[in-house]
Amino acid sequence: MKVDRRSALIAAAAGAMAAGGRPGAAAAQRGSDRDLLERLLAEERGLQSMYEAAARRGLLVPGVAELLRDHERQHAEGIEEALSGTGRAPVASVPSAELTRAVSRGTRAFLRYALRIESEAVAAYANAVTNLRDPDLLQPLGSIMASEGQHLVVLRELLGARPSTRAYETGRKAVE
């Protein structure tokens, strides 16, 4: 059931971007949507690295870092699939020094860092769905934004904070 749902979402996203391969006036639309997806992919890779680091150091309750890492990997795969065939150049990501510091300081420092990064990811998705031109990408990206919201709940719970703090969840931008 979950696999079918996921496959359907990835297919929808991929189909939407493939349709953008047509020449003509769609070029500008394709370009701006591609830029938004590239930014989201960078966010997802950062999140995946973050949970991978937590899993390696055993910072969270067993299984949680691995579960969240796997979610981020599936998000990244969906976005990569949507971007395939758009002529994009591969972009390398550099490990964050801030992540290294947070991991080295232990569980609570990591959780606070993870909450900030997840919140920035939610903000990035909120920005994307506001500005996307291709309507076929809206539901797949909305479902990923919802997933990142659930990650916020998990992290707040682990931190001992009130797990659901905002009735209108738009995340927080890196710089507001």
Next chain:
Amino acid sequence: MSGGLTRRSAIAVAAVTVSSCGGGQDPPSGRGARPGSGVGVLNSVLALEHASLAAYAALAERLARPERSRAQEIVEQEREHVRRLSDLIEGLGGTPVAGRATRDYAPSFPRLRDAGDALLLAHDIEERQVRAYLEALVKLPAGPLRRSAAALATSEAEHLALVQGLRGEQMAQAAFVTGT
């Protein structure tokens, strides 16, 4: 399994009951809101929010602390959703669909024997609301209304995580939260 379907149907029926008195399609031109403005879509999700609030009032009676306090936090946020949706609809020149008294929804709710039934109903409500907001996202014009729908879908997904936690399940179960 059939119980779940019955519960989901109950919420949908309750929402339709309310939306039939004002929600659904965008109103014809000349009545304030422009056709295609999104008022009809927003009123449909507002009707679902009203029905969900009534369902939470019923299911909270079957919960003890600390589940009941957690449900109350969700209810406060659902009320905030109603306020936000109503403001958006009025800002577009429309009239927000009104909720009804809890007793008017009650006949369409399933029988809740215990806390397990109550949490299952809460789970179905949140799944349904996530789905409704994601569907609204596609129907709304580009810009801030879409941002609002996505923010509300994410809030409902957070409630879903809370309810899953209360049921002793993993809070974040799937990489793609689509609702049902």
